[in-house]
Amino acid sequence: MAAGEPHFVIIPLLAQGHIIPACDMARLLATHGAIVTVIVTPANLTRLQSFSALISTSNLPIRLASLPFPSTAASIPDSCQNVDLVHSPDLFFNFFLAMSLLQTPLLEYLHGQHPPPTCIISDHFQPWGMNVARELSIPYLIFHGYSSFTLTAMHTIKNHKIYQSLTDVHKPFIIPGLPQPIETTKAKAPPFFYEGTPGFEKLAQETIMAEDTCDGIVLNTCSEMESYFTQQLEELTGKKVYAIGPLPLANKDAASKAARGNKPSIDESQCLQWLDSMPESSVVYLSFGSITHTVAAQLIEIGAGLEASGLRFIWVIKESELMAAPEVAKWLTEEEGFEKRVEGRGMVIKGWAPQAAILGHPAVGGFVTHCGWNSVMESVSAGLAMLTWPHFADQFLNEKVVVEVLKVGVPVGIGKPIMYAFGEEMVVVGREVVEKGVKCLMECGGEGEERRKRVRELGHMVRKAVDKGGSSFENLIKLIEVGSKKLMKPT
């Protein structure tokens, strides 16, 4: 038998926190001999300019296939091609509908491809990928952007029917079936994908069916971090789990680290030069990912806390947050304003930051994060301890991994989920708490030093996991075999 040419088709959820790991996964697969097609839409393709340029200069066999966004058929503005562009919760149903309507055009596109696709890896939020794979008679794998711990916890909570008897979403309970007692609430560990949300029943059912019938699950994690929970997940789902992370480590140099997601709003080399001038491990990096929305009053508390801490820092504020709060833009830049006061020790990035490149710089010493799983993996990969500030979705369970399982983070102390908060001027964390939190994160000696030592060691281990012979490397090879089987033919 001779193996055929593996051709993976990756269907990410149209959100930066899913498109970025999809591109990282594409790089990994392509550098190990597979052809990879990543499915996006025109507005998302535009955002991937840097990645696109990089793959063409490095001659990697990655295709970015842009299918027209079916906005008219799904009754959604054409501008809403990414979760961070959907500004009203009322449009989420239409957004998911639009993505599912990509099924027929994708099949048409794939029928014309050479070599033909041999495996579909579809995001958990894109369960219709299953139909494409079945139509082409090729394996179908799910990519979950969650941690093994989070998935295990969600499965055990569901299997123990915890939520069926729970009336208070803020009532604490111990997650069943875990090797250590870990407490959460329903609000902090919401059921899988819109389960129980009126209007989303069919989509929720499809995601369950997709997981039940898939040929395996691909995760951005590794044995060195979550071996126990990955095994648990395999038992709970009966599926082979391909833990191939940390995916950001697919990018070795600063240029490829900076080419992830949107075009950075600052000159990446200028930013890295600024970091070059700072002492080792002295800078706090603060960013809440791609979709959280921090309101003006909270931004000012964050700034005031950072200022009072006296620490060096890089603080990322989204363009959309500044547009919604012109008073903050003024507060930052006015004469004797925030930026003037922290000049020389603080940098504010307004817009998209080259996050992975920044975290990989030796001057960075800690990360204040909303606990999006990509950010957690990037932090661990760089050997950086975290101050955890979860907002919603899986972020509170990820916080548990960071703080209680791996013990590489300290919580800022968020009581209840913070949703999009559009229109609400809600301060959740005051300046004194921010100041105390970042000082604790960067503390020399004591617990802070212990945490840093642990995460440095973990960082070393996870970097080895993706190298030849490491656990994630071996899983990647097995994954590529899945994509090669279809074309096995007699020699």
Ligand code: UDP
């Ligand atoms: N990111 C970035 N620059 C930014 C904001 C986000 O590079 O200014 C990247 C970040 O490195 C991560 C992804 O966007 O890879 C965000 O994913 P995560 O799971 O951390 O959070 P989400 O955005 O999904 O909430």
